Amino acid sequence: MSGLNIKNKELVDMAKEAMKNSYSPYSDFKVGAALLSKDGKIYTGCNIENVAFGPSNCAERTAIFKAVSEGVLDFEAIAIVGGKSGIIEDFCPPCGVCRQVMSEFCESDFRIILGGKGDEIKEFCLGELLPESFGL
Numbered sequence: 001m002s003g004l005n006i007k008n009k010e011l012v013d014m015a016k017e018a019m020k021n022s023y024s025p026y027s028d029f030k031v032g033a034a035l036l037s038k039d040g041k042i043y044t045g046c047n048i049e050n051v052a053f054g055p056s057n058c059a060e061r062t063a064i065f066k067a068v069s070e071g072v073l074d075f076e077a078i079a080i081v082g083g084k085s086g087i088i089e090d091f092c093p094p095c096g097v098c099r100q101v102m103s104e105f106c107e108s109d110f111r112i113i114l115g116g117k118g119d120e121i122k123e124f125c126l127g128e129l130l131p132e133s134f135g136l
């Protein structure tokens with residue numbers, strides 16, 4: 001299946017499913033992500049916290065690192081959802097660290113799809129969320 005046939009809502013639904021695996025005993029803020037590669041594969045991720053805080057990992061980076069660790073480097077879009085106790089009350093935009101990691105692997109037209117309350121969906125591209133990014 002081509003990655004282009006996946007609808008935003010389907011990707012958001014997969015992020016919601018991934019959010020259920022969030023390991024977040026310290027913040028109780030659950031985040032899920034679903035990353036779509038250009039060859040149509042989906043890599044999901046959740047946030048994984050740690051008692052020492054520093055080793056914690058965001059959902060977006062979990063998904064990206066899963067894909068990169070399997071040799072996949074070309075990405076189309078990522079859907080992200082999050083909320084306290086897994087209840088989505090608002091959009092959950094990616095943190096600065098995750099935006100920087102996205103910029104390592106993705107072009108400025110990489111789509112960032114945010115799932116909000118109910119069926120609300122907002123879409124940005126990486127160039128909008130990380131303008132004037134650093135590059136060598």
Ligand code: THU
Nearest residue numbers: 027029031047058059093094095
């Ligand atoms: N978190 C993510 O998973 N992604 C983000 O982009 C922002 C924050 C997680 C980290 C931590 O486990 C929890 O949300 C509260 O900050």
